[in-house]
Structure formats: C-alpha cells, structure tokens
Amino acid sequence: MKRTLFAALLAMTALPAHALDLSAMTEAEKAAFGQAVKDYLMENPQVLVEAINKLEERQAAAEAQNDKQLVATNAKEIFEDGHSWVGGNPEGDVTIVEFMDYRCSYCKKAYSEVDQLLKKDGKIRFVVKEFPILGPQSELAARFAVAVQQVAGDAAYAQIHDDLMTFRGDFTLESLKRLAESRKLDSDALFKRMNEEEVSNVLRANYKLAERMNISGTPAFVIGGDMLRGYAPLPQMQKIVADQRG
Known part of the structure; x- marks a missing residue:
C-alpha cells in the first residue's frame, strides 16, 4: 500500500x-x-x-x-510451428492463435464466440495450441486430440476438437472411445499414439512456448501482433481484429 x-x-x-x-x-x-x-x-x-x-x-x-x-x-513458434492445427481461412489476413484447455469453462464459453467470429469474418486464419493445464483429464483430452490429428488428419481433428469443446462430463478412456467411434475413428490406434513421444513432443513444445510468453491461464489469444489474456466477448474480439487491419 x-x-x-x-x-x-x-x-x-x-x-x-x-x-x-x-x-x-x-x-x-x-x-x-x-x-x-x-x-x-x-x-x-x-x-x-x-x-x-x-x-x-x-x-x-x-x-x-x-x-x-x-x-x-516468438512469431515463428506461434504462427508456424508445424504441428498445430490451422482452421478458419488458411490464407486469411489476420491470424488468431488460441492456447486452450478442454476442461476450461472460459475456453468453452469463448468457443462459440470464436466460431461466430470466424464465420462472420471469413478472412481469419485460426490456430489451436493444445495447452492442458487443469489436471489429468485435461491432458488426457489434449493427448487424444493431438493423436487424432497425427493419425487421422486435420479434418478429423477439427471434428474431434468441436466434440471435445462441447462435451459435458468427465474425460475418460471410455468417453473418448465413444467419441472416436461416433466419428468412425480407430480408438485402439489413437490410444496407442496418445502415449507416444510424437504427442508428448507437441505438448512439450506448447508448454515451453507458453512459458516464454508468460501464459499461465486459458484461454489466451495472440491476435495478429497483440495478445488477449483471457476471455473476451465477440464485439471486443472483432475490434481487436479490425485494429490489426488498421
């Protein structure tokens, strides 16, 4: 004082x-x-x-x-790390990068806002950084999502990411198996990959990047050249995007 x-x-x-x-x-x-x-x-x-x-x-x-x-x-690791899923408009003029956790209530709240932003704008490149920080279930879900991307590809990841963001309940091997089966994915192959070094390397790289960026909570966004630490409603995100375009 x-x-x-x-x-x-x-x-x-x-x-x-x-x-x-x-x-x-x-x-x-x-x-x-x-x-x-x-x-x-x-x-x-x-x-x-x-x-x-x-x-x-x-x-x-x-x-x-x-x-x-x-x-x-840290621009290279943020925007072009070579392993993070890229959605929205890959050729967009503004990139939004989200550090997220599937167990984070504010990430789930931001999910619908980001979805609306991407659909309404049409010129935003969107990058997802799996950043599980809320316990074992968070890591289990993140490992599953990364395994889906590596084994089944980006389109399958996009579907599973949406499923995990809108999921209500505990993340367990049983619930993840049901999600995989609902998308006609090989759960055995996914569970095997989840525990392999290829998945661990992705999460490790994301943790290290977050540490360098002083990110300790979710959601955290990089929007163009600026950062947004925490949830923001759609109008605020739209304004930040507009400011990036000048």
Missing part, C-alpha cells in the same frame, strides 16, 4: 522520485508534509483516484507493449 500511495503521489505531483526524498527531511518536515498531503487528499479524494487510474493505464500500456515484443520474438 505504501508503494502504491507513493507512486500515486508521484503521478499526482508529476515529480520524479528524487524530488520526494523523505530521507532528506527532518522529522518535523516529514510530519508537516504528511499532514499537508493528508489534508489535501481529504479535501480532494478524487485526485488520488485519478492518479491511481493513470498509473493503471500506464501499467496496462507497458504490459501491452511487452506482449507485442513477446509476439514478435
């Missing part, structure tokens, strides 16, 4: 940090200064609120700039 108040005072007074060097003041000066600040803020409480809001704006701008740099630094 002291650090926040001190930062707010700096913003309020527009002075550099050294100009408020309390260590150079006598005890009497400190007391007088403190009382003056208190009196002023009691009479003008909105000033402190405005200063804190300004600080939060600056912090948000700095974080956004840092995210831009993270995207630029």
Whole structure:
C-alpha cells in the first residue's frame, strides 16, 4: 500500500522520485508534509483516484507493449510451428492463435464466440495450441486430440476438437472411445499414439512456448501482433481484429 500511495503521489505531483526524498527531511518536515498531503487528499479524494487510474493505464500500456515484443520474438513458434492445427481461412489476413484447455469453462464459453467470429469474418486464419493445464483429464483430452490429428488428419481433428469443446462430463478412456467411434475413428490406434513421444513432443513444445510468453491461464489469444489474456466477448474480439487491419 505504501508503494502504491507513493507512486500515486508521484503521478499526482508529476515529480520524479528524487524530488520526494523523505530521507532528506527532518522529522518535523516529514510530519508537516504528511499532514499537508493528508489534508489535501481529504479535501480532494478524487485526485488520488485519478492518479491511481493513470498509473493503471500506464501499467496496462507497458504490459501491452511487452506482449507485442513477446509476439514478435516468438512469431515463428506461434504462427508456424508445424504441428498445430490451422482452421478458419488458411490464407486469411489476420491470424488468431488460441492456447486452450478442454476442461476450461472460459475456453468453452469463448468457443462459440470464436466460431461466430470466424464465420462472420471469413478472412481469419485460426490456430489451436493444445495447452492442458487443469489436471489429468485435461491432458488426457489434449493427448487424444493431438493423436487424432497425427493419425487421422486435420479434418478429423477439427471434428474431434468441436466434440471435445462441447462435451459435458468427465474425460475418460471410455468417453473418448465413444467419441472416436461416433466419428468412425480407430480408438485402439489413437490410444496407442496418445502415449507416444510424437504427442508428448507437441505438448512439450506448447508448454515451453507458453512459458516464454508468460501464459499461465486459458484461454489466451495472440491476435495478429497483440495478445488477449483471457476471455473476451465477440464485439471486443472483432475490434481487436479490425485494429490489426488498421
């Protein structure tokens, strides 16, 4: 709290940090200064609120700039890793990359928003990064999805991805087998691949990329050159896409 108040005072007074060097003041000066600040803020409480809001704006701008740099630094792994499924319009002028978990309630909520965005826009390239972070069932579902892509191809993955995103219940070998059979896929071949290094390599690469991008939750999106950390409704995503197009 002291650090926040001190930062707010700096913003309020527009002075550099050294100009408020309390260590150079006598005890009497400190007391007088403190009382003056208190009196002023009691009479003008909105000033402190405005200063804190300004600080939060600056912090948000700095974080956004840092995210831009993270995207630029890791662009190859984000947009062209060679293993992530690509949907939407593969030739689109804006790419959206989603780090997602099939057990994440906000990922499921974002699923319909993203689906609408892709259908309404028609010029968005969409990349899915399997990023299971919510426990064993999350990893089981992600391994199954990656195995489907590797064994049965991108079209089968697209169907299974949709099935997993809209699934309600526990992910178990039995429930995944039923999903596979509903899509006429070989569950034995898929279960064998799920535990092989080819699948582990994909998840490992996604974890490492997320770590470099400071992504610790889902959903997380890279939209063009910017990042969106968390769920956003359709209008907000549309605005971000429009901003990317300039």
